[in-house]
Amino acid sequence: MTDARRKLTLLRFGRRIFAALLFVFWTSVLCQAQTASAETCDFSAYKPFKMSHFLKAALLEQAKPVYPSAARAVRAHGKVRIKILVDRRGAVKEACVVEGHPLLRAAAVQAARESRFKPNFGLTLPQKRYGRRFIQDELVFNFTLA
Numbered sequence: 001m002t003d004a005r006r007k008l009t010l011l012r013f014g015r016r017i018f019a020a021l022l023f024v025f026w027t028s029v030l031c032q033a034q035t036a037s038a039e040t041c042d043f044s045a046y047k048p049f050k051m052s053h054f055l056k057a058a059l060l061e062q063a064k065p066v067y068p069s070a071a072r073a074v075r076a077h078g079k080v081r082i083k084i085l086v087d088r089r090g091a092v093k094e095a096c097v098v099e100g101h102p103l104l105r106a107a108a109v110q111a112a113r114e115s116r117f118k119p120n121f122g123l124t125l126p127q128k129r130y131g132r133r134f135i136q137d138e139l140v141f142n143f144t145l146a
Helices: 002-037 052-058 069-073 105-114
Strands: 059-061 078-087 092-099 134-143
Touching (some): 052 059, 092 105, 105 134
Antiparallel strands (some): 078 092
């Protein structure tokens, strides 16, 4: 009976070690990816119109992110802020991470790109008056363990 308990204890310990190693590996990979995409997070080339209150009212569908299994294994949770660039058709053209847990970032970016907004940013005025084709805003995704 003690051998069985010892094996079970080693098995549980091994799973925890594996989860910790997986966390370290994915954190280093995603941090490198985030560092590389930090330069691409600059939307100034698009000359976006920065009026976030229009986009909050124009949100048609905010996709729910899929909780990554690696993040679930290490019990990662928290908020992830995503900076988005929305075009006139209501589609998200660009998305990048502002802050958040490294294991949750990819899922949040994917969900942000799947979100949809009203055409013409939900404005009733003609877009020629504003002269902009894009609006910049932020979305926040909250990951919680159930």
